[in-house]
Amino acid sequence: MTDKHLSTQPYKGVRDFYPDDMAIQQYLFDVWAQTAESFGYERVEASVLEPAALYKAKGAENEEMVNEQTYTFTDRGKREVTLRPEMTPTVARMIAGRRQELSFPVRWYSIPNLFRYERAQRGRLREHWQLNCDIFGATDFTADVELIALAHQIFLNFGADESMFEILINNRHTMRQAYELLGITDEATVTAITRLNDRKDKIEAATYEAELTKIVQDQKLATEITAMIESDDPGDNQVVAGLKELGITNVRIDRSLARGFDYYTGTIFEVKDTHPDNRRSLLGGGRYDNLTALFGGEPISGIGFGFGDVTMRDFLETHNLLTANITSPVLAILPMDRTLNLEGQKLAQNFRAAGLSVATDISERKVGKKISTAAEALIEYVLVLGSDEITASSYTVKNLTTGEEMSGTVEELISQLTAS
Amino acid sequence: MTDKHLSTQPYKGVRDFYPDDMAIQQYLFDVWAQTAESFGYERVEASVLEPAALYKAKGAENEEMVNEQTYTFTDRGKREVTLRPEMTPTVARMIAGRRQELSFPVRWYSIPNLFRYERAQRGRLREHWQLNCDIFGATDFTADVELIALAHQIFLNFGADESMFEILINNRHTMRQAYELLGITDEATVTAITRLNDRKDKIEAATYEAELTKIVQDQKLATEITAMIESDDPGDNQVVAGLKELGITNVRIDRSLARGFDYYTGTIFEVKDTHPDNRRSLLGGGRYDNLTALFGGEPISGIGFGFGDVTMRDFLETHNLLTANITSPVLAILPMDRTLNLEGQKLAQNFRAAGLSVATDISERKVGKKISTAAEALIEYVLVLGSDEITASSYTVKNLTTGEEMSGTVEELISQLTAS
Numbered sequence A, B: 001m002t003d004k005h006l007s008t009q010p011y012k013g014v015r016d017f018y019p020d021d022m023a024i025q026q027y028l029f030d031v032w033a034q035t036a037e038s039f040g041y042e043r044v045e046a047s048v049l050e051p052a053a054l055y056k057a058k059g060a061e062n063e064e065m066v067n068e069q070t071y072t073f074t075d076r077g078k079r080e081v082t083l084r085p086e087m088t089p090t091v092a093r094m095i096a097g098r099r100q101e102l103s104f105p106v107r108w109y110s111i112p113n114l115f116r117y118e119r120a121q122r123g124r125l126r127e128h129w130q131l132n133c134d135i136f137g138a139t140d141f142t143a144d145v146e147l148i149a150l151a152h153q154i155f156l157n158f159g160a161d162e163s164m165f166e167i168l169i170n171n172r173h174t175m176r177q178a179y180e181l182l183g184i185t186d187e188a189t190v191t192a193i194t195r196l197n198d199r200k201d202k203i204e205a206a207t208y209e210a211e212l213t214k215i216v217q218d219q220k221l222a223t224e225i226t227a228m229i230e231s232d233d234p235g236d237n238q239v240v241a242g243l244k245e246l247g248i249t250n251v252r253i254d255r256s257l258a259r260g261f262d263y264y265t266g267t268i269f270e271v272k273d274t275h276p277d278n279r280r281s282l283l284g285g286g287r288y289d290n291l292t293a294l295f296g297g298e299p300i301s302g303i304g305f306g307f308g309d310v311t312m313r314d315f316l317e318t319h320n321l322l323t324a325n326i327t328s329p330v331l332a333i334l335p336m337d338r339t340l341n342l343e344g345q346k347l348a349q350n351f352r353a354a355g356l357s358v359a360t361d362i363s364e365r366k367v368g369k370k371i372s373t374a375a376e377a378l379i380e381y382v383l384v385l386g387s388d389e390i391t392a393s394s395y396t397v398k399n400l401t402t403g404e405e406m407s408g409t410v411e412e413l414i415s416q417l418t419a420s
Helices: A019-038 A060-069 A088-097 A141-157 A172-181 A187-198 A205-216 A219-230 A238-245 A309-318 A338-353 A367-376 A387-392 A410-419 B019-038 B060-069 B088-097 B141-157 B172-181 B187-198 B205-216 B219-230 B238-245 B309-318 B338-353 B367-376 B387-392 B410-419
Strands: A049-051 A072-074 A080-083 A106-110 A113-115 A127-136 A165-171 A251-253 A267-273 A281-288 A302-308 A331-335 A358-360 A381-385 A395-399 A405-408 B049-051 B072-074 B080-083 B106-110 B113-115 B127-136 B165-171 B251-253 B267-273 B281-288 B302-308 B331-335 B358-360 B381-385 B395-399 B405-408
Touching (some): A019 A127, A019 A141, A049 A088, A088 A106, A127 A141, A141 A165, A141 A238, A141 A267, A141 A281, A141 B338, A172 A187, A331 A367, A338 A410, A367 A381, A381 A387, A395 A410, A405 A410, B019 B106, B019 B127, B019 B309, B049 B088, B088 B302, B127 B141, B127 B309, B141 B165, B141 B267, B141 B281, B165 B172, B187 B205, B205 B219, B238 B251, B302 B309, B331 B367, B338 B358, B338 B381, B338 B387, B338 B410, B381 B387, B395 B410
Parallel strands (some): A331 A381, B331 B358
Antiparallel strands (some): A127 A302, A165 A267, A381 A395, A395 A405, B072 B080, B106 B127, B113 B127, B127 B302, B165 B267, B267 B281, B281 B302, B395 B405
16 A cells, blocks of 8 residues: 555546435436336346447447447457447347247336446536336337327426426428428438438528528528428327327427437437526437347337436426435434443334334434434434433434424334334 | 347346346345335445546555456546446445545445456356445444344345354454464464465365464464364354344354455454355455545544345245346236227326326237236236227226226226225
8 A cells, every 4th residue: 555545536427426416316216217117117227338249230430439439448358348328229139139038019118327438528427327218019109109108207207397398299201201292302311401400499590591402402492391390280290199189288299300310210209398597308219110120030110218317307406396215214323322332223123123214323422413413314313322211111212303202112112103 | 231130148247137137136126225224324326437546556466356357448538447346445435535524424335236357157247236235434343233233134124034044253353362362473374374264164174274284383283273263152252242132143153254355354244045055155244444544534444245136136046035026017908909009098197197007008919919918927907998998988907817807987997906
């Protein structure tokens, strides 16, 4: 050991979760899990380590992305390994691996941590957690309706109302047909328009039309396309209609919605925060016709979304909805001095057997300080333990919020504490 | 995309958790978390990525271990990063980082995934999950008693009884004193005996004595040491006495217990399976006087243990105690044909609002097949949805286990299902 001390900072771009932050994280994960399970989704997981080939397989452009934006290294067996940057390839791999045994449609959710090698930027994290929900093997539009209803229900289960967020829906396939109706069939032109649409709400209207004109080389056509894109008439979009049938009203068609990923082929959707301070995309997803293509076999269609922990937390903070699953014990037993510590442990054991969570303060602090420490730790009840109490087998429990006290045997106190 | 298909196998040495395995994993984690919280332990987490210096700092021997047995790589910012092989250094880093704000004793638990770069060996995993429980800043022996009582309680909470496992206890400090009484004060000799003891139950008694004689170069002394080591008299071991006071009877002193880690300084302990088919160490831990030494500042004492998911699962399987937190929905709604799928979603929404978990089968299967699929998925109730039911607003729910049926409006069915 040298005199130079190690830093207590975590690795750059990742977070330590001390109890307060962990309680928030657990709250997010619990609401996510409960909501997904209420829709019949089963939980899955995998390792953060994946063969790099899983991400590189989609072509040269992807290979560059993998090399530059992911944690990829070579292990001592000369295998290229990547810390997963997204969950969809893993889930597709798992679906493909058991396609014979699985009973479709399959509904899966997971809460993986994902890694991106970001260039050093203020506040950009290299690791985050993400709720992923997917249905595989169902092509019916009601699968899309269900998945988006699940996303909607997550917000309600966190205490949000429909004024706080909106659901934007588009369809890659319908857009392709709409372009065809306007005489645009060339693949490269459709892709160029889609990429421009992806930036539409970040640029001026005039810039948009100018760039569009440049792409289609026809000003009149550009105006027609703009009118089509900007129309909020849902047309015969069954997903929008279906969601309205379920009583979901904060949903609208947005034909400029593009979503980045190339693999989407049908419905795409996004949930946006309506708060002026946090006007951003909260979650997004869509349908892909054959996500298991890399693994061979008959195509399996899927629709899914991802929802990040940081984004979720920002939304809840913005709307003042953030709470936490605090794991503080209900009762703290405070021995008057260290000779009573073992008696404290014995007493704690009795309360625990009744289902109460109990800590004993075995520090060298004076009792008054022990009480204030318990209060700071948000512990509800304290029991000061002296030898008189032990001799009499009668104890006093104090509620630190109300100041109320109750006395009695362990059995009497248990029945009062478990009743309250 | 090429014609060559990707493998659906995970990376070597890691596991995919399909729903059945994930349900078991969740069951393990939930019992771990609930037990730790009932003792007043707060949950913490950190990233799997840690600066490599955290593991290399303890000297050249450690540096070799880090290079050979861990996943360590250099990121593009020239930082050396390690996938954590154990949680204790991380927790020590976090304790040291907030030593001013924390109110000691601190009780923390975590359920991290840990990585080891194992040479290719049948069944050896490169990633596993581990429950870690620690108390920091309490030197009183009742902290040791509490932590071991917590380990004991975990077994009981999984349904085990005391005949299925035993707790072995030793103390590094006491052993040092015992060697001193026998005239052995040389540090290297003590270390050599300790290392020999670590192998004691794997070698013959004669081999043990022969090797011991070689170390101390005195046959009579070797016999004396052996007698001391093999005595099961707890002497004045307060921890053993304290555990007995708490009614824990499957505990004994084992002076041959060494535990691998160098940093232990006081109590060390291990829980062993008593089943002849699984006679192995299940969890282990101990006390260290100054675990935050690497980060400077006043010494902080800690006592902790780690308990792996694979070991836990093996124990439960051996004793026929394994169960799982199945997340199957309670009710499956089975539309007669796809035109009724949206009605199915609407109906599902009503049941979910009452707290029931519901899936709708939107596959193209015939109803009979939908019912058997629900049964295979361990779903308790099914509701077959035809247009007659919708017109009449009256539905029939069937219990797939008992065959019992109940009919009525959604409200009537909800009140029956939530009552059962």
